Amino acid sequence: MVENHLGPIAATYDELQSLPTLGRTQERYFLRPSSAAAVHRAILQSVEVALYNTTDLLNRATADLVRGDLGCASLKMGWIYGFQRILTVLSLTANQAPLTNAKKTIHIGESKPYRLTLEALQRFDHAIVATVPKERLTTVLGSGNLDESTFRVLHLSRIASHEITIWDHALSQIRISAHIGYDNLVCPEIIEAAFQDRSLKGDTYFAQFRALHQIPELVGAVLAAHLRVAIQLLSKRRYEAATLRLRIANLLSAIVSACLRPLIEQLVQADYHRIRENLGMTSGSHSAILHDQLLTTIYEQLAGDVASAARTDRCLPLRRLMEECQTFRVFVHNWRAEHLHLPRNNLGGDRTRSLIGSPDALKAVETMCRAAVERDPLRIGENRGSADVSQSLTAYLSGEASLDRLILRHAGDATKSRFPHVQARIGIFSKTD
Ligand code: HEM
Numbered sequence: 001m002v003e004n005h006l007g008p009i010a011a012t013y014d015e016l017q018s019l020p021t022l023g024r025t026q027e028r029y030f031l032r033p034s035s036a037a038a039v040h041r042a043i044l045q046s047v048e049v050a051l052y053n054t055t056d057l058l059n060r061a062t063a064d065l066v067r068g069d070l071g072c073a074s075l076k077m078g079w080i081y082g083f084q085r086i087l088t089v090l091s092l093t094a095n096q097a098p099l100t101n102a103k104k105t106i107h108i109g110e111s112k113p114y115r116l117t118l119e120a121l122q123r124f125d126h127a128i129v130a131t132v133p134k135e136r137l138t139t140v141l142g143s144g145n146l147d148e149s150t151f152r153v154l155h156l157s158r159i160a161s162h163e164i165t166i167w168d169h170a171l172s173q174i175r176i177s178a179h180i181g182y183d184n185l186v187c188p189e190i191i192e193a194a195f196q197d198r199s200l201k202g203d204t205y206f207a208q209f210r211a212l213h214q215i216p217e218l219v220g221a222v223l224a225a226h227l228r229v230a231i232q233l234l235s236k237r238r239y240e241a242a243t244l245r246l247r248i249a250n251l252l253s254a255i256v257s258a259c260l261r262p263l264i265e266q267l268v269q270a271d272y273h274r275i276r277e278n279l280g281m282t283s284g285s286h287s288a289i290l291h292d293q294l295l296t297t298i299y300e301q302l303a304g305d306v307a308s309a310a311r312t313d314r315c316l317p318l319r320r321l322m323e324e325c326q327t328f329r330v331f332v333h334n335w336r337a338e339h340l341h342l343p344r345n346n347l348g349g350d351r352t353r354s355l356i357g358s359p360d361a362l363k364a365v366e367t368m369c370r371a372a373v374e375r376d377p378l379r380i381g382e383n384r385g386s387a388d389v390s391q392s393l394t395a396y397l398s399g400e401a402s403l404d405r406l407i408l409r410h411a412g413d414a415t416k417s418r419f420p421h422v423q424a425r426i427g428i429f430s431k432t433d
Pocket residue numbers: 212213216263267272282283284285286287290291295336339342343346347354355356357358361362364365368369372
């Protein structure tokens with residue numbers, strides 16, 4: 001195994017995200033991937049991933065507080081809040097009508113990381129009370145602002161706390177459609193192993209970076225299974241049954257989108273640079289689900305089949321199916337548009353190479369976005385990226401006069417100077433695929 005001063009350097013995307021470990025779930029207890037129980041499995045496994053990360057972040061925020069570093073603690077609080085938002089989306093999805101079926105009720109209190117989160121939260125609360133004297137609280141809360149660390153910690157803590165109560169309530173009784181217990185459904189020892197599989201030394205957001213890939217992989221696998229069934233049902237003109245599968249896919253897509261937000265909002269270039277070498281020659285474009293299936297082959301086949309059915313048939317059930325397909329289509333293109341934040345924020349522009357060697361990472365992602373729109377069987381003339389007269393703001397922002405261009409150029413310079421070996425394809429980055 002190749003290592004640097006922080007720990008292992010990933011050889012493959014699958015290894016980086018512990019996909020072989022996560023894949024052991026089906027051997028441990030098989031569930032048909034397109035079943036409602038498999039959807040609950042993916043959701044609850046994702047909940048466990050999010051809870052392990054919440055515990056990790058709370059423990060590290062507590063350590064920051066004990067050191068008297070409220071600034072650092074406030075950064076962890078931003079991530080903690082981000083994970084609570086994802087937990088809320090997961091918990092609301094778990095209770096959506098097409099998925100619930102009263103065969104058995106389970107609750108999140110059975111989960112080990114849930115109990116760990118409670119203990120970590122109690123330690124964090126004690127540390128806050130020990131750090132910020134009670135007599136200061138009224139003044140800080142009443143007149144403080146987000147530019148002050150103490151206020152930020154308290155404010156983010158209170159919104160994270162309220163968010164916790166929302167998902168805690170929603171996950172207190174989940175009606176699932178199989179007569180199996182929590183352990184066989186969730187296979188928690190596999191999630192724990194996947195969390196512990198790989199870590200780095202020091203105060204990094206590597207675990208969180210992995211979690212925000214792992215959740216889309218877990219949820220994406222069942223989402224893809226539902227879309228495949230929808231395609232088969234459509235070929236048999238069973239439009240209503242296909243529409244139900246698409247509704248489930250659309251519900252799950254909200255989780256995949258939610259996972260981008262903490263990376264967009266909390267991960268800064270310096271955080272990403274700290275862990276970048278340990279990612280090795282990997283990329284989300286190696287992702288088992290998103291790139292290889294969901295956003296490409298499966299969506300394109302579905303959209304093509306729906307478009308050709310609509311040319312000969314105009315019945316109401318097919319129109320409803322078309323509406324669900326349009327909703328999924330919006331997710332596909334919007335996910336790509338939002339993912340663009342990540343190379344923009346963490347790599348920058350001006351021929352900054354990606355880890356796998358794309359000569360201009362940002363242009364590579366922009367080209368992937370444009371190509372996807374052009375290939376889209378449901379395309380109705382739009383072309384993201386080439387601003388016409390009705391997009392003067394976009395035209396200005398992509399022009400040389402804008403601050404956005406200046407920031408992109410300097411962000412790119414920072415990446416290129418910190419990673420000359422990635423840029424020049426030397427050392428561990430000299431291998432070709
Ligand atoms: C700091 C975070 C990230 C950066 C800097 C980044 C960067 C990139 C880059 C440069 C590419 C183009 C291929 C290449 O040269 O590597 C790419 C593609 C891709 N990435 Fe990311 N990425 C990030 C996070 C993610 C996450 C969290 C996911 C999914 C959970 C993801 C999924 C993908 C997918 C699916 C593609 C292919 C895009 C397409 O088909 O249009 N990436 N990414």
